[in-house]
Amino acid sequence: MKTTKLLLPSRQSALSQLNRLLKMPKYASAKYYILTDENTSEHCLALLVSKVEALQESEFLEIESGEANKTLDIASQLWQALLDMSADRDCILVNLGGGMVSDLGGFVAAGFKRGIRYINIPTTLLGMVDASIGGKTAVNIGMVKNQIGFFHQPEVVCVDPDFLNTLPRKEWVSGLCELLKTLMIGDAELYASFCSMLKADTPVLGNDVIKAAALIKTAIVKEDPYDTGLRKMLNFGHTLGHAIESFSLAHDQNPLSHGEAVGIGIVAETYLSVKKMGFDKARYDELASLLSSLVAMPAYKLKDMEELLSYVYADKKNADGEIRCVLLQAIGQAAIDVVVGDTEVCDALMHLAKIGK
Secondary structure: OOOOEEEOOOOOOHHHHHHHHOOOHHHOOOOEEEEEEHHHHHHOHHHHHHHOHHHOOOEEEEEOOOHHHOOHHHHHHHHHHHHHOOOOOOOEEEEEEOHHHHHHHHHHHHHHHHOOEEEEEEOOHHHHHHHOOOOEEEEEEOOEEEEEEEEOOOOEEEOOHHHHHHOOHHHHHHHHHHHHHHHHHHOHHHHHHHHHHHHOOOOOOOHHHHHHHHHHHHHHHHHOOOOOOHHHHHHOOHHHHHHHHHHHHHHOOOOOOHHHHHHHHHHHHHHHHHHHHOOOHHHHHHHHHHHHHHOOOOOOOHHHHHHHHHHHHOOOOOEOOEEEEEEEEEOOEEEEEEEEOHHHHHHHHHHHHHOOO
């Protein structure tokens, strides 16, 4: 498997490290194409090109923001644009943005001329701790998440927290939920300190936590690059979370972000963990209270269950016509491929309305 170079903040910023890296001979003949959405084009692009000399002569590709644009049609338009700009197999696509941009950009890089190099530069907290790392690339079909994709590892992932300075609250919450997921499956001590930080009057997220989460995911991906075993742990909160996100995209005027939906999914799947795996009920109550202070829990009706279940069954981790979830025995102890029945899923989703009341 191709190894990704992970650049993390240290005594030297990650962008400074990238600037030095791209001066190496292996990149001398590369032509760069920077993919942004309209938000990162406005708020992040100038910082990137001012810090990384090799990117100052780049060509630019801009798409509209939002999960609704992560489609085959938009990917096809980007492939055509690369052809029109005479991109060759030695070119490098630089994905500057959040999870949607890295997912779509990686997919475009994987398909163009049977695979070109790409660099992920996440500008959201969710991107820094999760979406930009691991080489999973995908687009959606209709409202169903990530149904077409490739495993195609990025050349470089550059995690520079300076990009977080312009992040709106919704995106902060999205990233905090995904960060929480990583710590719940990976590090009980860090999880406890992270929860304490979130409860503080003026919570401050340190770069050390971002680095730790990025390294946890990197280690898991290294052990299981093609998602056949251990890596499935990273799907905690996602089997139900993706369904919640798809339902919101279909029905809400202001849809949930991916991370917000995962946060709700974490609550629902931890509830199932209490029921099926003996997860500590008091710890679940504490978690549910914490997450409901960040994300409003949905009040689903019985009439919503058929549609929600259809989205749950579309999840890629399912097999043999059964719903497969990642559940927790305890913090840091995940069990993969736990079979969950329709009634249990509906119970967990309907229970969300009771939280905080």
